[in-house]
Amino acid sequence: MPQLAKQRDVTLSIIFTVSTTAFSIIAWMVANTYSEAYRLVQYDDLDHAYDVFFGEAFTYIFFLHLLFNLYAFFNETGLELLHKIPFLKHEYKNIIPEIFTTTRIWLITLMLFGAVLSVRFDFDVLIIWLVAPPVNILLTFYSIYFTIPKLRKNFKGFGRYFWGNVGITIAISLVLLLFLAPFMRGGNAIPITLILTSITLICISTPLAWYIYKHKFEKLTEIQMLKTELGKSDANLNFLKSQINPHFLFNALNTLFGTALQENAERTGEGIQKLGDMMRFMLHENTLDKISLTREVEYLNNYIDLQKLRTSRSADIKIDTHIEEQLNNLQITPMLLIPFIENAFKHGISLQQPSYIKITLQTKEKTLYFDISNSIYIKADNDPEKLKSGIGLENVKQRLALLYFGRHELIIRESAQEFFVHLTLELD
Template structure:
């Protein structure tokens, strides 16, 4: 049978919200029936009026349990087995037969149950066959309508999103509206099924028409407000007052349209003004403020998130650009240093410089592309750079370079190429081959805090020095990177006097 072949699909969907809602309602109904049975509930009064014997078990408990169980298990069958497979066009004939058979069985069972729970009504008819015809007609009308709702809900639950996505109006306005319309329609159908089930045979069809009409009108009005009315008002800088009074006018127009629609269907004309007043109260007092609240707390927050994403994207692009600026800068400095060393006759020193340059190039090609690297690798790069610069300046007795860089044996992480601009700046602007000059570098860590100091001498460059008019990009880049990557996690102090340039950086690391 298809019930077995659809087992995996049923198991997959059994955890859905519909199962738990229907099961909870079923349990509450059972508790209510048991409670009424305990206190002698049911229609015992009508039985005594017609001089009929009344058994609380036979004329109330068993028929009501049987009826509510039929509705519960039929809903599970339609919603989780037969209709989902029909919607997917799987085993169509088998599932149609199951649906029709269950409906026929439910109609007959409901009629039989009512002949016990409402046996006193049989005496109201002269002909027993006529009484059974009335019972059958009532059972057929109720079960057919309710099962039609069950299957409509199950079909919409399976194919509703796909159907809504085909509606051009929904697709053009906003893609987010489709799942929201889907959810709102499901809630309306669920409430409609509960409404019909609770009223049972006592359905007032005029009230049913009201229930079929008023909620969809309010739902449609809410979506129009959220996706069209409020956005247009906000574009024109209009507030809640304009929105509210505009909705009052729209409510009057909608009420007039409903009046034209309802009059032909209402035998009791008195219910028409009640319906219009109820709908107007819902539109003005519930739907109008709710739509405004939803728009304010959803779409304006989405706008803020989108703005933050845009700013983050700009920061990302800026950060990547800064990285691309830094790498060539160091590369050219290193090549110039190697070139100067090669001119100084000693091939051994040139080889050492090439080796250190290779280590630096390897670092830039691999680690520099990562967001974070170990502090140990960053320190190795700094030492290579300092050693390479020492090769260039080692022949000059007037140049003093002191580097006190603590060996890092921890697992701290740091953004690559974050510290080197300060050292590069010191060698670029603090060293003179003609004048006494110095550079002092210290780096140490305590727990997760890094302390980094660089100080260097300052001298006046010659007029023909090509670096005289260049301010460099290193320090400016590192300032921006620190503000982007270590916001409120760093302290940068830069002091400059006539003879000295000093940098102090405190950094909170991960």
């Protein structure tokens, strides 16, 4: 069937299908003759018995092969055929994969029924399974994609939906009665089919469609609302960001730097320049996954130099740094070391008491060694930093555990007079 669908080897495929069907009919007739030989006595002569056996085998095998080929054909071309239906293509495009899947399942169940039917073809079962599942599937899709959305839009509840489907079920039963009436053979197949179809439409398909809609489409509506609100938040954030243009800030800093040089305020100009470099780093390189260790060290030096400008007039503050110049190509996660230095200046420097900070950074091959120690002093009760916990250090610990798992060693020691950090890091 895939060859037929692709219009390749059509003649060979047809010959193979016909020959396979013929062989199956003969094989089934022979097997049935031996397995149910006791039935031969029910007929007047053997020729008549063989005619009956052949008719049963032909009907059964033909039906089974028809189902197999129908499934194979739909499996190959079903999606393409469904996309050609204008109503589905334009109005309910998302329903096509679901119709395709449910139809395949129905055809598979038909094949399974065909495989287990006895040689005496069960007409009642065939009629029921040919009618009931497709009708229920169609009503379920109709309810999910048309009836329920329309009722929910008009703020109608389950009661209105249920009784509406009862009316639809009555209409479907009348249509099926007119359609199936010519196939009545005096048996109970048609009445049973109509009753069973009506019961499943009301008791299974109607509540099932409501449940699926509530748990699928209303969740999708909620997600869409959340996406809309998130989009509004992003728009507001982008608007706020646009109010402070980085280029404006850089231009303003350059203006202040030029003014400081004109007024011979060298220290002010130096501070402005370093602040501008730090801002440029945070805006552009801080968003990257990895940056060169050289750029990270430049940022650390700018930060330390700004802090030295702030504390340079106090002779009791000692800041000792030994940071090697990095001429290698090592990469590091940005802003990984600065929290330790910020913590040292935040908690280790006092403008009223003697204090110190010692910073050492060096590399050997691909290993970074970073040590920092600072004095500890008792903060005043009105100092806003007194009650703050080291959130920055906890954050950097988590980042190290995630980004450098098994490739770092962090030692933090604290005594009554000193806070000490040692970090060993294997870099890329």
